[in-house]
Amino acid sequence: QVQLEQSGAEEKKPGASVKVSCKTSGYTFTDHAIHWVRQAPGQSLEWMGRINTGTGNRDYLQKFQGRVTITSDTSARTVYMELSSLRSEDTAVYYCARDRGQQLLPWGLGTLVTVSS
Amino acid sequence: DIVMTQSPDSLAVSLGERATINCKSSQSVLYSFNNKNYLAWYQQKPGQPPKLLIYWASTRESGVPDRFSGSGSGTDFTLTISSLQAEDVAVYYCHQYYSIPVTFGQGTRLEIK
Numbered sequence: 001q002v003q004l005e006q007s008g009a010e011e012k013k014p015g016a017s018v019k020v021s022c023k024t025s026g027y028t029f030t031d032h033a034i035h036w037v038r039q040a041p042g043q044s045l046e047w048m049g050r051i052n053t054g055t056g057n058r059d060y061l062q063k064f065q066g067r068v069t070i071t072s073d074t075s076a077r078t079v080y081m082e083l084s085s086l087r088s089e090d091t092a093v094y095y096c097a098r099d100r101g102q103q104l105l106p107w108g109l110g111t112l113v114t115v116s117s
Numbered sequence: 118d119i120v121m122t123q124s125p126d127s128l129a130v131s132l133g134e135r136a137t138i139n140c141k142s143s144q145s146v147l148y149s150f151n152n153k154n155y156l157a158w159y160q161q162k163p164g165q166p167p168k169l170l171i172y173w174a175s176t177r178e179s180g181v182p183d184r185f186s187g188s189g190s191g192t193d194f195t196l197t198i199s200s201l202q203a204e205d206v207a208v209y210y211c212h213q214y215y216s217i218p219v220t221f222g223q224g225t226r227l228e229i230k
Contacts, residue, residue: 044210044224045221045224047219061218097166102155105169105178109165109166110166
């Protein structure tokens with residue numbers, strides 16, 4: 001079955017960068033885009049961006065432009081999301097999710113990123 | 118960006134009773150080319166990722182109990198749980214995938230009365 005396995009929790013200092021991975025299995029990797037969505041504690045879901053794993057094309061939420069980079073490694077079937085210049089407001093659970101005909105299904109279990117001095 | 122606004126923010130319903138959650142988009146998410154509403158509903162329980170319940174506004178995802186139903190078109194949508202079960206306690210989100218950036222509602226917390 002389709003599975004998305006995310007990397008483990010991270011603790012970072014303000015100003016640092018974090019790179020979260022999303023390893024996929026159970027489907028043809030290049031047939032489906034991967035999205036990144038984050039959720040701050042007690043808050044709603046915020047879409048960050050996506051990558052077309054077939055073409056490499058990417059879209060980002062404007063508020064993250066210049067700070068976020070989504071990449072993919074087809075041979076490893078893995079997508080990465082790197083967020084730089086971290087601040088306390090970036091403390092959140094970061095999810096990857098597969099694009100299935102534009103719905104998001106399935107989702108990874110999430111990666112908690114804590115930004116604290 | 119399309120803004121999704123849910124109501125109410127929280128809701129308490131007795132077991133076996135009907136629960137209704139509303140979602141309004143700031144612009145239509147109905148694509149005239151295929152007459153489909155690009156609107157989904159997700160359920161999220163504590164410590165878990167969101168789970169897709171409904172897509173195309175009214176199509177139930179495989180394995181989702183038939184007490185869950187979605188309706189609406191254009192800018193106004195509704196998620197209905199016909200007979201609330203204890204396991205339905207969760208936060209529910211509407212989600213538009215009509216245009217990038219995709220966006221989510223603020224969530225509706227559903228509890229047992």
